[in-house]
Amino acid sequence: MIPVKILKEYESWGLCGAVKKVMGAWQYDDTDLERLSTIMTLHDIGFTSEEVESYMRLLLEQEDSGMARLRMLNQKRSATLDEIHFRERQLERLDYLRHALRKKAGGQEA
Numbered sequence: 001m002i003p004v005k006i007l008k009e010y011e012s013w014g015l016c017g018a019v020k021k022v023m024g025a026w027q028y029d030d031t032d033l034e035r036l037s038t039i040m041t042l043h044d045i046g047f048t049s050e051e052v053e054s055y056m057r058l059l060l061e062q063e064d065s066g067m068a069r070l071r072m073l074n075q076k077r078s079a080t081l082d083e084i085h086f087r088e089r090q091l092e093r094l095d096y097l098r099h100a101l102r103k104k105a106g107g108q109e110a
Helices: 004-012 030-044 049-061 066-104
Strands: 020-022 025-027
Touching: 004 030, 004 049, 030 049, 049 066
Parallel strands: none
Antiparallel strands: 020 025
8 A cells, every 4th residue: 555645745746647536536557656666665765755756856857867866776775784884883882781781780681
């Protein structure tokens, strides 16, 4: 199921064709659904709404935008790896404090 927020975002960018309303429900074609899937994936991997819009505009409005989009994905990947490494260092410090506390408490589980 596609969240309404994503649908409204997609339509607000003007990147979709004419979306038909049939009996009060929005009707999207296969192209729209593929684009919406890409948008949801970009959100899931941490893109902001502005980044998603930029990515989709490149995809849909510039034929030779593959390298620009790849740069965006590489930047997001690098930022994600930085976050993972930061979290790993946090876990190491947390485990050190837990170990020190257990040792001080005589090995009892805290």
